[in-house]
Amino acid sequence: MGLTIAQKIIKEHMVDDGLGLPKLTEEGIPRVGEDVAIRIDQTLTQDATGTMAYLEFETMGIPRVKTELSVAYIDHNTLQSGFENADDHRFIQSMAAKYGLYFSRPGNGICHQVHLERFARPGGTLIGSDSHTPTAGGLGMLAMGAGGLDVAVAMGGGAYHITMPKMFKVNLKGSLRDFVTAKDVSLEVLRQLTVKGGVGAIIEWGGPGVKTLSVPERATITNMGTELGATTSIFPADEVTEAFLISEGREDVFMPMSSDPDAVYDKIIDIDLDALEPLIAMPHSPDNVVKVSSLKGTKVDQVCVGSCTNSSLMDMLKVAALLKGKVIDSGVSMSVSPGSKQVLRQLADSGALSDILASGARVLECACGPCIGMGFSPNSGGVSLRTFNRNFEGRSGTKDAGVYLVSPETAVAAALTGYITDPRELGNLPPVQLPKEFTIDDSAIIPPLDPEEASKVEILRGPNIKEFPKGNPVGDEIEGQLVLKVGDNITTDHIMPAGSKILPYRSNIPHLSQYCFEVCDETFPARAKEAGRSIVVGGINYGQGSSREHAALVPLYLGVRAVVAKSFARIHVANLINAGILPLTFINPDDYDGLDQEDMLKLVDLKEGIRRGEVTLVNETKGKEIKLKADFNERQIEVLEAGGLLPYVGSK
Ligand code: MIC
Ligand code: SF4
Numbered sequence: 001m002g003l004t005i006a007q008k009i010i011k012e013h014m015v016d017d018g019l020g021l022p023k024l025t026e027e028g029i030p031r032v033g034e035d036v037a038i039r040i041d042q043t044l045t046q047d048a049t050g051t052m053a054y055l056e057f058e059t060m061g062i063p064r065v066k067t068e069l070s071v072a073y074i075d076h077n078t079l080q081s082g083f084e085n086a087d088d089h090r091f092i093q094s095m096a097a098k099y100g101l102y103f104s105r106p107g108n109g110i111c112h113q114v115h116l117e118r119f120a121r122p123g124g125t126l127i128g129s130d131s132h133t134p135t136a137g138g139l140g141m142l143a144m145g146a147g148g149l150d151v152a153v154a155m156g157g158g159a160y161h162i163t164m165p166k167m168f169k170v171n172l173k174g175s176l177r178d179f180v181t182a183k184d185v186s187l188e189v190l191r192q193l194t195v196k197g198g199v200g201a202i203i204e205w206g207g208p209g210v211k212t213l214s215v216p217e218r219a220t221i222t223n224m225g226t227e228l229g230a231t232t233s234i235f236p237a238d239e240v241t242e243a244f245l246i247s248e249g250r251e252d253v254f255m256p257m258s259s260d261p262d263a264v265y266d267k268i269i270d271i272d273l274d275a276l277e278p279l280i281a282m283p284h285s286p287d288n289v290v291k292v293s294s295l296k297g298t299k300v301d302q303v304c305v306g307s308c309t310n311s312s313l314m315d316m317l318k319v320a321a322l323l324k325g326k327v328i329d330s331g332v333s334m335s336v337s338p339g340s341k342q343v344l345r346q347l348a349d350s351g352a353l354s355d356i357l358a359s360g361a362r363v364l365e366c367a368c369g370p371c372i373g374m375g376f377s378p379n380s381g382g383v384s385l386r387t388f389n390r391n392f393e394g395r396s397g398t399k400d401a402g403v404y405l406v407s408p409e410t411a412v413a414a415a416l417t418g419y420i421t422d423p424r425e426l427g428n429l430p431p432v433q434l435p436k437e438f439t440i441d442d443s444a445i446i447p448p449l450d451p452e453e454a455s456k457v458e459i460l461r462g463p464n465i466k467e468f469p470k471g472n473p474v475g476d477e478i479e480g481q482l483v484l485k486v487g488d489n490i491t492t493d494h495i496m497p498a499g500s501k502i503l504p505y506r507s508n509i510p511h512l513s514q515y516c517f518e519v520c521d522e523t524f525p526a527r528a529k530e531a532g533r534s535i536v537v538g539g540i541n542y543g544q545g546s547s548r549e550h551a552a553l554v555p556l557y558l559g560v561r562a563v564v565a566k567s568f569a570r571i572h573v574a575n576l577i578n579a580g581i582l583p584l585t586f587i588n589p590d591d592y593d594g595l596d597q598e599d600m601l602k603l604v605d606l607k608e609g610i611r612r613g614e615v616t617l618v619n620e621t622k623g624k625e626i627k628l629k630a631d632f633n634e635r636q637i638e639v640l641e642a643g644g645l646l647p648y649v650g651s652k
Contacts, residue, residue, distance in 0.1 A: 001027055002260020004167045005234050006202040009142040009257075013039045013125050017159045018652065019635055030164040032266075035633040037159035038142075041068045041124040043151050046111045048076035048372070048498070049129035049548055051088045051507035053148030054095040055468060056646060057155055058459075064100040064451060066157030071102040071119060071445075073111035077503050078367045079374050084504035087462025091507075093446070098457040099155075100448040108444035109340030109366040112136070112308035116219050117342055118442065121253035122237030127151055127160050131226045131547040131571060132308050132389065138219030139244065140237030140257040145226065147549040147575040149645050158649065161635060163570075165231040166201045166266040169259075172209025174274035178429040179422075182217035183310060183387065183407035186224035187279035188271060191289035195489060196541040198228030199570065201266070204259060205235045209273045214434070215244035216312030223309045224389050227286040229544060229569055247438045278423055280385075281405035284393040285489065292410050295420040301382035303334040303415040305408050306364070307371040310387035311339025313346050314434055315408045320352035321430040322412040323359035329418030334361040335376050337369045346439050361415070373397035373499030385414045392493045392545065394519050397500065465507045469557040471580020471644030474610070478561045478582065478603040480533035485597045486520055488539035492572060494519045495543065495551040506550060509557050516554045528558040535601050538565035539592065543572025552579040562603060564617065564628060566592060577636050580644035582606075584615060584628040591626040595619065603628075610637055 003011065007029045014021065014030065015037050022034035030036040043065075045053050050072055072092050077085040089106060096103035104114055111128065112135035120126065122140035126133060131145035146160060154160050170189060176182075190197075203225050205218070213221075218235040225233030235241075237257035245254045278292040305311075305319050316338050328334050336356055338344040344366055347353040356363060370376035371388045377397030378384040384396060384403045391403035406414075409423040416426070449457070486494070497515055505511040517524040528534050536555065542565035543551060552575040555563075562582040566589050576583045582603070586592055595601075599621040609615030610630040617626050632640070642648035 001264055002262040003027060003029065004204050004259045004263045004265065005140065005236060005257050006142055006167065006204060009123060009125060010036065010038060015039045015159050022164065032164050032166050034164045035161055035635060036164050037161050038125055040127050040154040040160050042119060042126040043067055043070040043154050044111050044115055044126065044128035044133065045072050045148070045151055046076050046130050047074045047088060047092060048503055048506050049148045050092050051465065052468060052549060053129050053152050054092060055465070055507065056149050057099070057152035059646060060152065060156050060649065062156040064454065065155040067155060069102065069119060070155050071104060071115065072096040073104040073114065074106040075110045075367045076372055076374065078106050078365060079500050081500065082504065083462060084464040087464055088507055090460045091462065091465065094457055094460045096446070097449050098454050098459060100454055102448060103446040105444040105446065106367070107341065107365055109342070110308045110311060110368055112223065113311055113339030113343070117248055117340060118445065122241060122257045123255045127154050129547055131545065132223050134225055134232040135219045135223040135308055137222035137232055137234040139215050139241045140235060142232060142234060144232045145547040145571055147547055147571060147578055149549060149578045150574065153645065153649055162231060163200070168198070168201045168203045168267045168269070169265040170203060170205050170269045170271060171207035172205065173207055173270065173272045174209055175212040176273045176276065179409050179424045180276045180278055181407040181409060182213060182220040184276050184279045185271065185273070186221050187281055187289045187405070188276055189269065190224070190227055190281065190287040191279070192269065193228055194287045195227055195285060195544060196229050198225060198230030199541070201230050203228065203230050203233040205233065206259065210236060211238065211240060212273070214314060215241055216314050220309055227389055229541065231570060247436060249440055278407060278410050280410065280420070281391060283391055283402040283404065286390060286405055292406065292420060293422045296422065298420040299383060300332055300385055300414045300419060302378045302384040303332055303411045304370045304376060304384065304386040304388070305335065305411050306337030306339065306369060307388040308339065309389040310408050311337060311343065313343045314432065316343055316347055317352055317432045319408050319412055320347065320355040321432050322409065322426060323361065324355040324430070326359055326416055328360045328415040331418045332415050334415045335364050335370060336361050337364040338366050340366050341444055342438060342441060345441055346435065349439060370396065372503065374503065375500060385411050385420070387411050390545065392491045394497065395493050464505065466510055468509055469553055471556060472561070473643040474580065474582050474606060474640040476605065476607045478533070478606065480535045480561055480601060481531040482537055482595055482597055482599045482601050483528050483531050483534035484517060484521060484524055485537045485595060486539065489541045489544060490538050491545035492543055492548050492551040493545055496548060496554050509553055512550060513554050513557050516558060525558060528560065531559060533559050533561050536560055536563045537592065537595050538563060540566045542568050544569040547571045549575045549578065552576045552581055556581055577639055578645040580640065582640060584630055587627050587629050594624065594626070610640065
């Protein structure tokens, strides 16, 4: 039996992390569901998760990062409406200088776009403290999102642990017609599989249609694989990949990657690219997908182009070509954020930037910007069409806005007409060509210092940096109030919202805690504090979305000791364990209905229970008992018993 691309990379990077190798199949790869430790070649952080990751790294006492390459990006908190973000940028820059990292300065671009352009390589492994790290899968890298603490451990040379995923394949046939894009391919898969359809799987993209897609198009698709809940998504590395690397002046890192013809997949999906139509995800979930034509005529207030999903040069050139010689509708406010300085410079040099400006669109800096609510929030009740990857409730900064996810082409069609419009109505698609060689300008990337210089660097810490909470070793019993009961598909944006007002406090957990679960229940922080120790109950796919470990650290600070849910999202459950919060699942999902907010709960015989895989929850208020699944491997049990990953790593 042959291997998939991801299985080959995992086989090559599998290590014994002190607990022995996992159970292997005849082909020498870990069996599905086994815990596997992977050697990490590259790491990335962004600023919103980076401050915490570097504070954690610092406590590990390691003099210099041990990866092949680690990069610290500043791209999320760029608004600087007070000292906080500027201080955090300085802190991260000094950490990068001291510990041997590359530092990508604010304005240089969105981490995933820049990493794809300048650092990612086929066949390697990458983890990033951002859930869209799989973007680099577009050029055949095994790239995964992780909590900041997992990234800190990898920077220190430690392995990254995943549960060996199933393998899915999407077979692409044919080629995309005009005005139908890679974004529509992603939306089609989300329509079919939903936001939990990829949980526990790696999605490989293959078939004859692959060669018709450029690397940035592939990266749009692997980027949005995150919204499926997948561990990661990956494309082969082929002649298209090689051409992309040549144009970046990085052909030396090219290495062909493909799956074996007899590789086995747990699920195969066929997509005929010729048959796709422009699609749109309606509020408030990326899988709420319909045809653009079915919403024709809906009035639009705002259009935003950019984000790590759709900010490549090709995306921007298409937008410029469609806007050229036209003016956007007077009722629409439009933003364009190029993904990187490289993209922006090429737009400027080619004259395309001038076409965008002449249309009346507002050009924002190369950063996440509106995607994470850093400015450009829509008007009250506004309809906003965005080329982004997430449209969770409130994420834009305007709670009652309706955010729709679309391709750049559909975004321009709405900007020009003022209404949701099938972009095919725009007439002919002007031809757009990528340059054979890109304008390479790494002047905003500060390379690592040599060890001697680095050792002299002083870490610059602002007053916004506060201590982070330490987990408690899981003992034999946890007693606490059921302080919050929430439904299915709760995102990390519900648990720990972002946006321009809150994001500057990512290194200040006490301040952040005032906003925890604000979207679901504004009284949560006060009630949790009063309860002292508490338990949260959730539905299916609890913690989907971002990699932010703050969605675990802040509840920990507020006294949450356990979360009981119908199922969890991959990165969030790892973050809970890393923080020392016990995640448990219902054996009988109907037991969810028998629990009510404010019930007094007690988890008993935990020491034995978490090893047996089953623990008892006593509902003291109702005088009832239910059984919960404790699905942990030996390492996770040790981490929980140590009170989180930091004390666990410290003890090793
Ligand atoms: C996001 O898109 O939600 C973010 C902001 O990039 C997060 C990281 C964070 O919360 O800082 C992510 O996707 O992991
Ligand atoms: Fe930034 Fe948005 Fe991408 Fe997150 S999804 S990394 S906020 S652009």
